[in-house]
Amino acid sequence: MFYREAGQFKTTYAADMAIFPLREDRIGLAVIIVCAYALVFTGNSFLLQAVMIPFLVFSLAAIGLNLLTGYTGLLSLGTGAFMGVGAYACYKLTTAFPGLNIIICILASGLFSAAIGVLFGLPSLRIKGFYLAVATLAAQFFLQWCFIRVPWLVNYNVSGAIEAPLRTLFGVPIVGATATPETRYLVVLTLVIGLTWVASNIVHGRIGRAWMAVRDMDIAAELIGIRLLRTKLLAFAVSSYYCGVAGALLVFLWYGGAEYDVFNINQSFFILFMVIIGGLGSLIGSFMGAALIFILPIILGMVMPAILSPFGIGITAATVEHLRFMIVGALIIFFLIVEPHGLARLWQIGKQKLRVWPFPY
Amino acid sequence: MRPFENPVIPQRETLLAVENVSLAFGGVKALTDVSFDIRKGEIRAIIGPNGAGKTSMLNCINGFYHPTHGSITFKGEKRRRMRPSAAARGGIARTFQNVALFKGMSTLDNIMTGRSLKMHKGFFWQMLRYGPALKEEAGHRRVVEDIIDFLEIQHIRRTPVGKLPYGLQKRVELGRALAMEPELLLLDEPMAGMNLEEKEDMSRFILDVNQHFGTTIALIEHDMGVVMDLSDRVVVLEYGRKIADGTPQEVKRDEKVVAAYLGVAH
Numbered sequence: 001m002f003y004r005e006a007g008q009f010k011t012t013y014a015a016d017m018a019i020f021p022l023r024e025d026r027i028g029l030a031v032i033i034v035c036a037y038a039l040v041f042t043g044n045s046f047l048l049q050a051v052m053i054p055f056l057v058f059s060l061a062a063i064g065l066n067l068l069t070g071y072t073g074l075l076s077l078g079t080g081a082f083m084g085v086g087a088y089a090c091y092k093l094t095t096a097f098p099g100l101n102i103i104i105c106i107l108a109s110g111l112f113s114a115a116i117g118v119l120f121g122l123p124s125l126r127i128k129g130f131y132l133a134v135a136t137l138a139a140q141f142f143l144q145w146c147f148i149r150v151p152w153l154v155n156y157n158v159s160g161a162i163e164a165p166l167r168t169l170f171g172v173p174i175v176g177a178t179a180t181p182e183t184r185y186l187v188v189l190t191l192v193i194g195l196t197w198v199a200s201n202i203v204h205g206r207i208g209r210a211w212m213a214v215r216d217m218d219i220a221a222e223l224i225g226i227r228l229l230r231t232k233l234l235a236f237a238v239s240s241y242y243c244g245v246a247g248a249l250l251v252f253l254w255y256g257g258a259e260y261d262v263f264n265i266n267q268s269f270f271i272l273f274m275v276i277i278g279g280l281g282s283l284i285g286s287f288m289g290a291a292l293i294f295i296l297p298i299i300l301g302m303v304m305p306a307i308l309s310p311f312g313i314g315i316t317a318a319t320v321e322h323l324r325f326m327i328v329g330a331l332i333i334f335f336l337i338v339e340p341h342g343l344a345r346l347w348q349i350g351k352q353k354l355r356v357w358p359f360p361y
Numbered sequence: 362m363r364p365f366e367n368p369v370i371p372q373r374e375t376l377l378a379v380e381n382v383s384l385a386f387g388g389v390k391a392l393t394d395v396s397f398d399i400r401k402g403e404i405r406a407i408i409g410p411n412g413a414g415k416t417s418m419l420n421c422i423n424g425f426y427h428p429t430h431g432s433i434t435f436k437g438e439k440r441r442r443m444r445p446s447a448a449a450r451g452g453i454a455r456t457f458q459n460v461a462l463f464k465g466m467s468t469l470d471n472i473m474t475g476r477s478l479k480m481h482k483g484f485f486w487q488m489l490r491y492g493p494a495l496k497e498e499a500g501h502r503r504v505v506e507d508i509i510d511f512l513e514i515q516h517i518r519r520t521p522v523g524k525l526p527y528g529l530q531k532r533v534e535l536g537r538a539l540a541m542e543p544e545l546l547l548l549d550e551p552m553a554g555m556n557l558e559e560k561e562d563m564s565r566f567i568l569d570v571n572q573h574f575g576t577t578i579a580l581i582e583h584d585m586g587v588v589m590d591l592s593d594r595v596v597v598l599e600y601g602r603k604i605a606d607g608t609p610q611e612v613k614r615d616e617k618v619v620a621a622y623l624g625v626a627h
Contacts (some may be wrong), residue, residue, distance in 0.1 A: 008592075012499065013498075013499040013502040013506075014495050014496070014498075014499045016502075017495065017498055017499065017502065019490075065544060074578060111605055118462075161453060165619065167372050197428065198488045200492075201487065201488055201491075202487055202488060204484070204490065205487045205490055205494055205498065206477060206480045206487060206498075207484065207487050208492075209466070209470055209474045209477070210474070210477055212465060212470070212474075213463045213466070213474045213477075214464060215463075215465070216462075216463035216464050216465050217461050217462065217464070219425075219445075219455070219461060219462040220462070220463070221463075221474075222444070222445045222446050222449075222479070223423065223445050223446075223449060223454075223455055223461075224447075224449055224474060224475050224537065224538075224541055225446050225449030225475060225477055225478035225541070226446065226477055227446050228446075229433070234484075253542035357425055
């Protein structure tokens, strides 16, 4: 009724294979992107700095892990470390070449992460599933050890931390203490939209199909001529690239500085939860998962006192914190029971219902 | 089912020759000294009781197993070890006894994946998609749509194959193999678990593939009626050894074959 393909005819295969073949989808996407850019004009720096920027950064990392785990079926617990590689590589690049545009530094730092990812992806030819997860755990611990023990990575800084130096784009500071949340948000948003577009192109083409073929039935994939090692390593490379860029964005456009501890195993699990709850093998699910895990607790923290205060129930900040964990935990379990395939599947079902409404099927 | 009785099989050139192939897993001898050939353009059946080594034979041909002894010559090229992906590049396609489709993907994507080897636009163009990569995709989509028309599976184009009934899954798997435009098509029990009507459909597809596309087919099948009607020549295996080889009529009369299938009075 509200959302249907009736009357939209495709006359070429290229049009039929568009990523958003339905007009409603394209309009919806355009509205979302415009709204996202319009958030800048709210001037609400809490919203931009503490909600939207981290949400986008985590979404990007979740997309990275989703390409590996959701699309290629390779379970990885090294996400945090690969993000760290991106962050440290970006720091080394921008301090070694201060004149180099920071955007180029951020995008190039992902390449270092990709290279490291390929290295730790090599065992994936022989081992799968949980065993591979343990092998990537080695990456997590080894790389984190490097961040602590190799002072060259932090330019022999005594504090052992990396700090975002002041960098400008067209004369406007976008990285460093003087950059406003608005400009940083615009940079992150643009990069995330661009990289998501690229990821969506990859997964809808030959390479994405090869990844999914390896995920669903690797023997049959090999039989139709897909080279397993090459395909898996490409997945590791692209996935780590996305994680690396997300790590660089996290330090340079959100935290402003970071220690090794930011990229610990908890970070890996955090991203993995986003991917699982959002939906394995779905790009939009990556955003939904990041929203559920990151934004929902913030909203709960603000909404709970507001709801309870009219009833005369005073609630302390500590209690809010506890309740928040409990509610988010319960919701995660609820969503996993209702739809084990994640929020993306719920979204699909919702779209289907809208399409046939008011009829049941 | 054949349009004419007693087809005259011309002496065609050999596409694939299996020479003295033996395969052992530890002490278990799956194949012992098996030799036969597959000629260009024929339908070659491999039959035998359960555990005779038929599937092992196919696995040797397309590189999943490496024979312990002997060699396989494909298109004049002799080899002992080969990766399955190399076999695919050489033009050998295969379906499995228990369907091996990509369950999370749609019918269309499954068959499109079969075109992987023929798609050459690199990573850079794939990132952009619009332009050369999409043009290439559309070109292959046309071929895939022809296969979908041929197999009469238009209505399940967008359905994830995991949700399809078994008979249709078998058909999609055949489509994926056809998308590779193989020279040699290996079918491992294409009619297992099908009812009569589905078997007739599948037989027709196999004959059409053989006659219209000129694809050489090697098939394993347990339904003797189907085997006798479809195949030009039959090789019979028992306990990993070849016990008979010839036209269906010859094989049917062979005492060893009858004994293998029906048993002998002691």
